[in-house]
Amino acid sequence: MTGADGSTATKSARVPWWPLLRLREAATAPRARLLVFPHSGSGPNTLFPLVDPLPDHVEVLGLSLPGRERRFGEPPGCRLDQVLDSVADEVLGRDPLPTVVFGHSLGALLATRAARLLGPHCRAAVVSGQAPGRTPRRAHGTTTEADAVRLLRDGGGTPEWVLRDPDMLAHVTRVLRADIDLSREAAVGFEDVRLDVPLHVLGGTADPLVPHEPLDGWADHTTGACQVLRFDGDHFFLLADAYRPTVVDVLRRALAEG
Template sequence: MNARPQGTSASPWFRLIRGGGAPRLRLVCFPHAGGAANFFRSWAPLVPDDVELLAVRYPGREDRIFDPPVERMEELADSLADACASLASSPLAFFGHSMGASVAFEVAVRLAAAPGAVGPRALFVSGRAGPGKNRSRGLADATDEKLVEELAAMSGSTAKALANKELRELLLPQIRADYRLIERYTAAVPSPPLDIPVCAYYGDRDDRVDEDGAKAWSEVTRSAFVTRSFPGGHFYLEEHMAPLVADLFTHLGTKDSA
């Protein structure tokens, strides 16, 4: 697990989407529930030349389809913290959307607490309310019809894929596993709080997170904190990808894209 990620083979946990060599910064992206590393492939042309873009490869999907899904946050975050520790030859930044926001946060907390480990220099959370503001929807054990209906209401690429019967049969088990993970999970403000900037993004028509929910992330850090909303629902980032990535790199110290 300590191997340098190259392509899709050297590490089971990361897909190298853009970059390599000795980057100025590594941006690690954590997908949403039911999502996969390829969700971030469209970010590649928006990332500066000296930044390596990596996406997390959760078990149970894409080329890890035969790996059993992880259904406990503790297990997933522990494994990813170990994997991210191997990337510390360059500074890191984390971006996570929806479930991925909570996973990125938990990995950052573990790296901050581990002696000698190097955590991210910034944490970007998207489409997820902060600690104490999330409510379970009980979808892990919902019927297939209810689960598909809920996902369709959120839109996004996963919802579109579920319109295909064959893909639905392939995707629903991993989606249920992700919902079991997130519905069993309770976020807690770390003690001491993180000492890195945190930025919370959300869609202004997302019924899962509003301004107050986004601002709840301010409790997890003693450093700078900002929020920004974009027009749209839970998957606002698909429509507003370019301004989102530009804003992210503004906070990281560069606005120049490739």
């Protein structure tokens, strides 16, 4: 298994976990694959508006963690090695296709680490709403349920009805805190993670959770080209009507690089 430091254990110790959800079939014979890694507390369908307009030949798979969407009834919480090894095993067990990883927030950390395991299959990476290297991450200061609720309110993106429903809010904060534990694990040694593919970095200039000033530091995470785009928006700028077409265009260009 792959740890935060990149070390591996024997493959025989792995247990199939099938974490990937098919978000969209390719309408024609697939010629490219996009792996979607969502933000903390959410599932891949949240980012479906960004992948639905992509070319028909693109197969789209999304990381589906316990406690949400199709896995709502499962208790949240998983280890980094479990996530990364399961993703790599499932992807590498499919027909080989040029692959692009796309992650937002927590998903950006996971996507970058997954890209390393996919080796030459990964042709480009798109990361959004996440700090590079050792930059302090506000979410990692979340230790209580009250902290988690505050993070949900400040970050935006959570429907008001969820914030007003005690039972649903308790579930969402439980999932969020489990994901933050995963994010902390993924951040250990992240400054040493290097790719050799083009890297596209997206961020919001008014993001209350991730400052946009350090985003240029993502260039240290690849030997390839690194493009940084800033948007006048908050943590979920990428889903705003005004910016969604631009984000979709970035994904199209990343897929074309394969």
